């Protein structure tokens with residue numbers, strides 16, 4: 221008696237080699253590997269008692285399965301288009317368990333059409349992402365870029381605008397196949413199968429955002445087959461999920477999948493070359509220019525004159541830091557996420573000193589001083605690290621007279637480089 225997984229391997233083998241009655245280990249590896257299946261999953265067909273010659277095994281003993289397996293596939297395919305075919309026709313292949321598991325209600329999985337973010341400012345390759353998602357074809361995309369640069373928001377917002385269901389998976393080094401595909405859980409004394417986010421997305425034709433994929437371990441090798449758009453085999457139930465139209469995967473990473481050379485993202489590992497190859501397009505989220513930063517920050521503004529003024533300093537400061545970073549003259553940046561936080565601090569306390577000092581407090585001393593120094597030059601204020609923060613309020617009076625901010629800042633960058 222073969223297990224469901226073994227039947228699956230055999231079926232895939234015969235699908236690809238319809239008239240072949242002799243198999244080599246390499247034949248099985250070829251059909252099994254894309255699904256993340258291993259030698260132990262098809263070992264039964266490589267039993268020494270069936271060896272015909274060196275490295276060749278006869279499949280005669282399994283011939284009785286051939287019709288059943290190829291028919292099941294046909295029934296499943298018909299089922300995709302003709303829903304009136306009774307479900308019982310396929311259960312023999314779906315699961316052989318006596319107590320047929322209940323499939324979990326998908327409302328609990330985090331799958332939803334995201335809310336549109338009124339603060340969102342489209343720029344860069346956002347248009348492309350929208351086109352890809354709108355097309356509904358399977359087209360895996362990888363987006364790399366520094367943390368807080370707007371990778372996740374691009375995907376979430378595109379789904380919101382296009383009213384497409386979306387599900388997000390945050391990858392850590394602990395993430396394994398169970399987290400992606402699903403697991404058995406005990407619920408009210410009953411064992412129920414709960415689909416994981418990828419399976420849910422595949423069944424619903426949703427966009428699956430795999431966030432920070434470069435923190436993964438080899439335990440997510442099953443992604444390989446999925447990234448090729450193949451049916452997903454859930455080994456633990458024997459269910460095969462053929463992705464519904466609209467299913468797509470977008471993955472993000474802080475590095476370009478080649479680890480972090482400068483040690484900034486200490487958990488980022490080297491994403492397997494094979495995994496990277498599966499993505500059709502690889503976008504890099506670069507730093508937005510000053511105008512775009514200004515636009516983004518303005519979308520969060522309370523529109524008071526103080527805030528408006530602060531935003532113009534803030535966006536100039538942030539984009540100068542980007543330019544300096546790109547020339548390798550400083551080791552850190554103020555991300556869009558952090559710039560938004562600094563703006564919020566400002567709006568709360570109406571105090572630029574406090575906002576900037578709190579905003580840079582996580583960096584080391586040298587970096588903090590460099591950031592404050594540049595902000596002073598941009599704004600005409602004199603914020604020092606050891607300053608009390610409650611006596612400076614921003615107004616044009618604080619601007620040193622006749623100071624050309626651009627000239628000052630450029631010379632600051634020149635000194636650093």
Ligand SMILES: Nc1ncnc2c1ncn2[C@@H]1O[C@H](COP(=O)(O)OP(=O)(O)O)[C@@H](O)[C@H]1O
Pocket residue numbers: 339340341342343365366367368369370371372373374472516519556557558560
């Ligand atoms: N284009 C944008 N429009 C509005 N806000 C943005 C934009 N890009 C980034 N942000 C802000 O920065 C935060 C971080 O963006 P996010 O997409 O989570 O970054 P990443 O995924 O690259 O780490 C968002 O929550 C949002 O507040």
Ligand SMILES: [Mg+2]
Pocket residue numbers: 371372373431472
């Ligand atoms: Mg993100």
